[in-house]
Amino acid sequence: MELKVQPLQIKAGKFKVVLNTADAKEMGIHGGDRVQLKDHSYLTAIVETGDMIPKGSLGVYQECCEKLGKICPLTMNVVPTTRPSSVGFIKKFMDHQKLTQEEIYQIVQDIVRDTLTEVELAAFITTSYIHGMSSDEVEWLTRAMIDTGEKIEFDTHPIADKHSIGGVPGNKISLLVVPIIAANGLLIPKTSSRAITGAAGTADLMEVLAPVELGADEIKSITEKVGGVIAWGGATNIAPADDKLIHAEYPLGIDPHNQLLASIMAKKGAVGADIVVIDIPVGSGTKVPTMQEGKKLARDLIELGERLGMNVECAMTYGASPVGRTVGPALEVREALKVLETMEGPNSLIEKSTGLAGILLEMGGAAAKGHGKDMAMETLRSGRALEKLKEIIEAQGGNPDIKHTDIIPGEHHAEIPSPADGYVIEFDDKRIIEIARIAGAPTDKGSGVWIHKKKGEIVKKGEPLITIFADKNWKLTDALKSAEKDFPIIVEGMLLERVQTFRVM
Numbered sequence: 281m282e283l284k285v286q287p288l289q290i291k292a293g294k295f296k297v298v299l300n301t302a303d304a305k306e307m308g309i310h311g312g313d314r315v316q317l318k319d320h321s322y323l324t325a326i327v328e329t330g331d332m333i334p335k336g337s338l339g340v341y342q343e344c345c346e347k348l349g350k351i352c353p354l355t356m357n358v359v360p361t362t363r364p365s366s367v368g369f370i371k372k373f374m375d376h377q378k379l380t381q382e383e384i385y386q387i388v389q390d391i392v393r394d395t396l397t398e399v400e401l402a403a404f405i406t407t408s409y410i411h412g413m414s415s416d417e418v419e420w421l422t423r424a425m426i427d428t429g430e431k432i433e434f435d436t437h438p439i440a441d442k443h444s445i446g447g448v449p450g451n452k453i454s455l456l457v458v459p460i461i462a463a464n465g466l467l468i469p470k471t472s473s474r475a476i477t478g479a480a481g482t483a484d485l486m487e488v489l490a491p492v493e494l495g496a497d498e499i500k501s502i503t504e505k506v507g508g509v510i511a512w513g514g515a516t517n518i519a520p521a522d523d524k525l526i527h528a529e530y531p532l533g534i535d536p537h538n539q540l541l542a543s544i545m546a547k548k549g550a551v552g553a554d555i556v557v558i559d560i561p562v563g564s565g566t567k568v569p570t571m572q573e574g575k576k577l578a579r580d581l582i583e584l585g586e587r588l589g590m591n592v593e594c595a596m597t598y599g600a601s602p603v604g605r606t607v608g609p610a611l612e613v614r615e616a617l618k619v620l621e622t623m624e625g626p627n628s629l630i631e632k633s634t635g636l637a638g639i640l641l642e643m644g645g646a647a648a649k650g651h652g653k654d655m656a657m658e659t660l661r662s663g664r665a666l667e668k669l670k671e672i673i674e675a676q677g678g679n680p681d682i683k684h685t686d687i688i689p690g691e692h693h694a695e696i697p698s699p700a701d702g703y704v705i706e707f708d709d710k711r712i713i714e715i716a717r718i719a720g721a722p723t724d725k726g727s728g729v730w731i732h733k734k735k736g737e738i739v740k741k742g743e744p745l746i747t748i749f750a751d752k753n754w755k756l757t758d759a760l761k762s763a764e765k766d767f768p769i770i771v772e773g774m775l776l777e778r779v780q781t782f783r784v785m
Contacts, residue, residue, distance in 0.1 A: 298330060324395060373404065392428045452616045460634070557592075604626040
């Protein structure tokens with residue numbers, strides 16, 4: 281059918297077009313079907329139907345227009361076409377049948393090409409959440425995620441990398457670990473994520489100091505030049521299926537075990553990592569609540585690493601409390617820089633950073649077994665880690681002379697005081713993250729929460745428990761209302777509930 285093109289200045293996230301309901305009925309097409317757009321080239325697009333587009337016209341979303349050329353054609357021939365073969369493989373997976381390596385590769389390739397509908401992608405994710413995958417299938421999924429994107433290959437080895445499972449507020453350790461490793465002669469091309477549900481991802485933190493939207497060639501060049509990089513993985517085409525899977529999982533609130541494994545290891549494999557340390561925070565409120573679950577996850581990661589030719593070690597860390605006392609981009613960077621400059625700062629940040637860095641130094645042969653943490657601590661104490669971070673910042677286009685005192689948190693702030701004398705007996709990490717996000721983090725770099733008192737610490741009535749910072753006053757007001765409505769900290773001596781005795785007359 282020849283239809284008049286109506287460009288839509290809207291991004292759909294996929295190659296999509298809109299057909300008038302009457303035109304769709306005449307062509308025997310339903311929402312979610314595919315059509316081929318025939319002009320000077322061929323393009324397969326997913327169909328939406330409705331009356332927002334007049335009969336005889338075709339609504340073309342921005343991605344399709346860009347694919348077809350700078351200017352959309354005036355008319356276009358639209359022809360129904362079949363679903364991709366990967367839809368049948370997803371149905372096979374739903375029927376609890378094992379997939380072949382070729383079938384998994386085709387599914388991942390179609391995810392990257394955006395040829396699957398939201399429903400089809402959700403079906404794949406939900407099935408993997410319910411049924412799981414065999415060790416072979418997880419390996420094939422990981423390899424497919426690596427092979428459908430860019431890969432970085434280094435001439436020098438070993439290549440080191442680290443990853444945290446996440447779920448702990450204030451986990452700013454990459455700002456210390458990366459320069460410690462690079463200062464001792466190992467290469468560490470750290471690609472990181474932005475926060476999705478948290479208050480700050482590693483990329484959000486590094487962006488306070490330098491640009492993080494680097495291509496794969498830039499990541500390789502900077503790493504070879506100064507030993508390390510801290511970049512946003514989303515700006516590259518490294519394991520591109522990962523971001524698409526994560527965004528589809530988010531509305532469902534699920535994180536399938538096999539896709540968690542593939543997500544972590546695909547990004548490590550794509551940057552050519554040989555040695556990897558993985559931080560698994562364990563405790564109440566984390567993604568891994570028990571040591572038993574942590575050990576199971578560690579075994580699976582180590583086994584997958586062996587299959588992919590990587591040496592992987594896992595460290596289970598205490599995850600029931602924030603790392604350090606700050607949550608939010610500028611606040612966390614300020615705290616990390618102060619440690620690098622003065623060695624003054626929270627013990628939790630120093631211990632966790634040097635512990636994980638020490639494991640990598642031993643794995644890479646830079647430190648003798650059992651002496652990695654001492655080497656990491658000395659690298660931090662001597663100022664070598666600070667100098668290396670300055671080199672990385674400069675190489676990424678930032679100001680290498682920046683000091684922690686130069687980083688100013690949001691201009692609007694308010695303290696929440698303790699209502700009683702005593703000590704902190706309950707500390708809700710998730711609520712701290714929620715409050716920081718309501719205040720504007722991670723988009724507003726100066727927004728976040730400064731924690732004055734953590735669990736087990738003594739506090740006097742009227743002393744601040746937390747300070748909320750915001751770049752905008754109305755966001756501070758909203759964050760304060762949220763904190764007061766559902767208080768994130770309980771101090772011994774607070775009246776929780778009054779229960780009266782009821783007498784039967």
